[in-house]
Amino acid sequence: MKAKSKFRFTRKALAYPYMLFLLIFVVVPLVIILINAFLTDDNSFTLNNFVEFFSDNGGGLTVLGNSLLIGVVTTVICLAIGYPVAYFLAKYHASNKVLVLFFIMPMWVNFLMRTLSTKAIFLALDVELGMGTVLFGMVYNYLPYMILPLHTTLVSIDHSFIEASEDLGADKFTVMTKTIIPLSLPGIMSGITMTFIPAISTFAISEVLSSSKIFLFGDAINMHFSKTTNSFGVGSVMSLVMLVLVIVCNVITNMTSKDEGVKSAL
Numbered sequence: 001m002k003a004k005s006k007f008r009f010t011r012k013a014l015a016y017p018y019m020l021f022l023l024i025f026v027v028v029p030l031v032i033i034l035i036n037a038f039l040t041d042d043n044s045f046t047l048n049n050f051v052e053f054f055s056d057n058g059g060g061l062t063v064l065g066n067s068l069l070i071g072v073v074t075t076v077i078c079l080a081i082g083y084p085v086a087y088f089l090a091k092y093h094a095s096n097k098v099l100v101l102f103f104i105m106p107m108w109v110n111f112l113m114r115t116l117s118t119k120a121i122f123l124a125l126d127v128e129l130g131m132g133t134v135l136f137g138m139v140y141n142y143l144p145y146m147i148l149p150l151h152t153t154l155v156s157i158d159h160s161f162i163e164a165s166e167d168l169g170a171d172k173f174t175v176m177t178k179t180i181i182p183l184s185l186p187g188i189m190s191g192i193t194m195t196f197i198p199a200i201s202t203f204a205i206s207e208v209l210s211s212s213k214i215f216l217f218g219d220a221i222n223m224h225f226s227k228t229t230n231s232f233g234v235g236s237v238m239s240l241v242m243l244v245l246v247i248v249c250n251v252i253t254n255m256t257s258k259d260e261g262v263k264s265a266l
Helices: 011-038 048-054 059-089 098-107 109-123 131-154 159-167 171-183 185-201 203-206 217-226 232-265
Strands: none
Touching: 011 185, 011 232, 048 059, 059 098, 059 131, 059 159, 059 185, 059 217, 098 131, 109 131, 109 203, 131 185, 131 203, 131 217, 159 171, 159 232, 185 217, 203 232, 217 232
16 A cells, blocks of 8 residues: 655645745845854954944944934935825725825836936936935835835724714814824834835945945945955944844834734723
């Protein structure tokens, strides 16, 4: 008699290819970066890579500070523009879903193509490339990432909460500040995370829209991993710093979502 196969095709089996993909293309590269952060060019153990990044001479902290500042400004502008847009789209979501499609369509275009097209427009208008054009490119590219989670959260808000606030005598401003904004806080935190992290780690926008005049954290990482510089150790340290920032932002977002879920249940 033939031995029966122990493998059974279940839903769990569908996760195996994805787990293999994560192992090869996520876990292994992160381990390599972690190892390179503690190695010199001759593969000997060292902590000089961390010293070079955190020292004033290396300039790593200065670049990180500039990137964080630009990331904060970009995120604030995207939130200021994105929240009213997302609220408008959510308010008329049932009657006209095509409007949502118009704000998502730029995400379908290649990132580099959008940036190069923006530069071509600025050059045609004889606009000097610099900080203003970089911020414009940041907002233009990352605004959909702010609008989409905000729109999803605003659409899912139970309208009975708004009606209850209005029945209790609250005006429109009070309803917005005391009901809608607190209930949309998970979407706000998600949009901030999806905008802030790419903004501080980007290098294509700052390089193209400033003609390499503005040097950000992503530019520094790209430079250290280039063939000309070949300083993989410092680049690995900077990549780990970026990974820590991503983890911190995700933890804050998850904590905010859980707290908001508990408040809603109460």
